[in-house]
Amino acid sequence: MTNAANKLVTLAAAIDAHVPSGSMVILGAQLEQMIPFAVAHEIIRQGRRNLTLVGPISDALFDQMIGAGSVERVMAAWVGNASEGLGHCFRRAVENGRPNPVATVDYTNFTLALALHAAAMGAPFMPTHSAHGSEILKRNGNLREFASPVNEEKLIAVRALKPDVAIIHAQRADRFGNTHLWGNLGVAVDGARASRKIIVTAEEIVEPEVIASDPNRTLIPGFMVSAVVHEPWGAHPSPVQGHYGRDHAFFADYHARSRTLDGFQAWLAEWVTGPASRAEYRAKLGEARCELLAVKTHAFSAAADFGY
Amino acid sequence: MPTETKSETPARGYSTGEMMVVAAAREIRDEELVFVGMRLPMLAFAVAKRTHAPRAIALFENGVIREAPAAQMLYTMGDPANLQGATLCGTMLDVMGLLQQGRVHVAFLGAAEVDRFGNLNTTWGRRDGKDVRLPGSGGACDLACLAQRTVILIPHERSRLAERVAFLTSPGFGTGGDWRRTHGLPANSGPSAIVTTKGVLRFGADGEAFLATVHPGVSVEDALDSTGWTLRTAAKIDETLPPSAEELTAIRALDPKGFWTAA
Numbered sequence: 001m002t003n004a005a006n007k008l009v010t011l012a013a014a015i016d017a018h019v020p021s022g023s024m025v026i027l028g029a030q031l032e033q034m035i036p037f038a039v040a041h042e043i044i045r046q047g048r049r050n051l052t053l054v055g056p057i058s059d060a061l062f063d064q065m066i067g068a069g070s071v072e073r074v075m076a077a078w079v080g081n082a083s084e085g086l087g088h089c090f091r092r093a094v095e096n097g098r099p100n101p102v103a104t105v106d107y108t109n110f111t112l113a114l115a116l117h118a119a120a121m122g123a124p125f126m127p128t129h130s131a132h133g134s135e136i137l138k139r140n141g142n143l144r145e146f147a148s149p150v151n152e153e154k155l156i157a158v159r160a161l162k163p164d165v166a167i168i169h170a171q172r173a174d175r176f177g178n179t180h181l182w183g184n185l186g187v188a189v190d191g192a193r194a195s196r197k198i199i200v201t202a203e204e205i206v207e208p209e210v211i212a213s214d215p216n217r218t219l220i221p222g223f224m225v226s227a228v229v230h231e232p233w234g235a236h237p238s239p240v241q242g243h244y245g246r247d248h249a250f251f252a253d254y255h256a257r258s259r260t261l262d263g264f265q266a267w268l269a270e271w272v273t274g275p276a277s278r279a280e281y282r283a284k285l286g287e288a289r290c291e292l293l294a295v296k297t298h299a300f301s302a303a304a305d306f307g308y
Numbered sequence: 309m310p311t312e313t314k315s316e317t318p319a320r321g322y323s324t325g326e327m328m329v330v331a332a333a334r335e336i337r338d339e340e341l342v343f344v345g346m347r348l349p350m351l352a353f354a355v356a357k358r359t360h361a362p363r364a365i366a367l368f369e370n371g372v373i374r375e376a377p378a379a380q381m382l383y384t385m386g387d388p389a390n391l392q393g394a395t396l397c398g399t400m401l402d403v404m405g406l407l408q409q410g411r412v413h414v415a416f417l418g419a420a421e422v423d424r425f426g427n428l429n430t431t432w433g434r435r436d437g438k439d440v441r442l443p444g445s446g447g448a449c450d451l452a453c454l455a456q457r458t459v460i461l462i463p464h465e466r467s468r469l470a471e472r473v474a475f476l477t478s479p480g481f482g483t484g485g486d487w488r489r490t491h492g493l494p495a496n497s498g499p500s501a502i503v504t505t506k507g508v509l510r511f512g513a514d515g516e517a518f519l520a521t522v523h524p525g526v527s528v529e530d531a532l533d534s535t536g537w538t539l540r541t542a543a544k545i546d547e548t549l550p551p552s553a554e555e556l557t558a559i560r561a562l563d564p565k566g567f568w569t570a571a
Binding site for chain 2: 076
């Protein structure tokens with residue numbers, strides 16, 4: 001059916017090939033759902049440095065990468081822990097330069113979404129009424145006031161933001177990178193299309209016919225994808241609709257232990273640099289815990305008929 | 309952050325957090341489009357749905373639109389229970405587009421600081437004389453700019469209700485008067501209430517907040533003394549109507565352990 005290349009690789013190979021130090025990377029584009037923790041941990045293990053992280057909110061993932069010393073700049077609307085509060089590593093880095101100073105370019109969720117949308121559209125900027133009067137507008141050079149050319153309104157131009165690589169965790173993809181996503185999408189679609197490269201990690205790798213059976217759900221076309229990785233439980237402790245729920249206790253434990261730098265480093269050694277791979281991480285998590293988080297009652301959508 | 313009112317809880321039969329959630333829920337009118345933020349607002353929306361506003365519709369910044377309340381308590385808006393049975397699961401721009409059109413009636417926001425004109429700070433706070441980097445705007449600035457009404461939930465302490473925010477993340481009425489209009493913000497938008505641990509503040513035509521009600525058991529003096537500026541008061545300050553049995557039942561059905569409402 002296709003002459004496309006098989007893009008299925010290991011997580012380690014994908015990061016090695018496509019995420020060099022200094023890259024601008026978008027992660028966590030679906031907000032609290034389907035956060036690519038497996039990828040972030042591999043980036044940390046491979047010792048990447050000086051990354052620019054892009055994302056609306058990050059629910060502890062940015063905090064971990066900052067604490068591990070992988071990051072020099074964050075372009076985001078919110079960095080913390082969605083159910084617990086502040087990001088301790090983020091605070092240490094921004095307030096005291098530990099383990100290294102991190103620069104922040106503050107956005108709002110809407111303006112970050114528009115920055116990615118502009119890039120996905122091939123436009124230099126998108127106009128908005130949001131952020132008027134905010135200190136964020138004054139400090140973020142990618143937000144500029146201008147007079148509307150079509151009426152008397154004062155608008156803000158949100159400059160297009162084009163990351164080097166988008167990391168998207170999905171329910172399923174085929175080996176060519178055609179990707180089915182469902183649930184809340186956040187900025188995942190624009191984030192992927194705005195980026196120069198896309199890495200997809202998926203709970204399941206399925207035959208191309210499965211993806212082709214429902215093209216409305218194919219939100220990332222394979223020809224744009226650089227690498228596909230089969231990574232079950234790759235978003236834990238964040239949820240993946242139809243696969244597992246959010247491990248609230250894991251977020252709470254991380255929040256408590258990352259309060260001090262020593263505590264964070266012990267956590268990092270235990271869960272990130274200790275396990276050699278995601279498989280070891282999952283083994284450490286244990287069957288009982290996974291069982292608890294796994295879907296209890298399936299809720300399948302009705303089939304859509306593409307017949308003619 | 310602990311509040312001194314916590315110890316009064318057993319005698320009253322409800323916590324301060326529950327009083328705040330109920331007061332916030334009452335800001336929602338039936339059939340309204342409600343932009344629901346993280347934490348306490350998720351519970352406030354669920355309570356409104358189960359009591360006086362059964363046809364209210366929730367928008368979440370992750371792209372979810374929901375008419376039926378979620379079956380379980382939510383820790384985050386991305387919890388699977390908030391997606392299953394949603395009216396629509398889409399993108400952030402789907403919901404932000406509705407917001408920018410002016411269709412969103414009311415939005416809920418928390419903050420580290422709020423000032424006399426309802427401006428919010430969630431970017432740089434102060435604790436023990438040191439600057440503290442807070443998580444940032446998230447969608448708060450967008451909602452504060454573009455929703456018809458915003459309702460702010462915050463603990464009532466002098467350090468939180470400040471004369472002037474240290475960092476203006478999300479605009480209220482700026483410096484008052486026609487500040488919003490001159491800055492390009494839409495007409496028919498801006499803060500409408502601040503729900504605190506001690507009472508409810510509303511806003512005058514000039515954009516300055518005043519004390520409208522105090523919660524049961526809180527004195528007006530206590531509320532005024534706990535505010536970082538000389539707070540105006542309504543001509544007559546009523547007591548906030550305490551939570552009804554129906555409202556408490558709705559809260560406790562969703563949050564039986566008080567994860568969001570213990571304080």
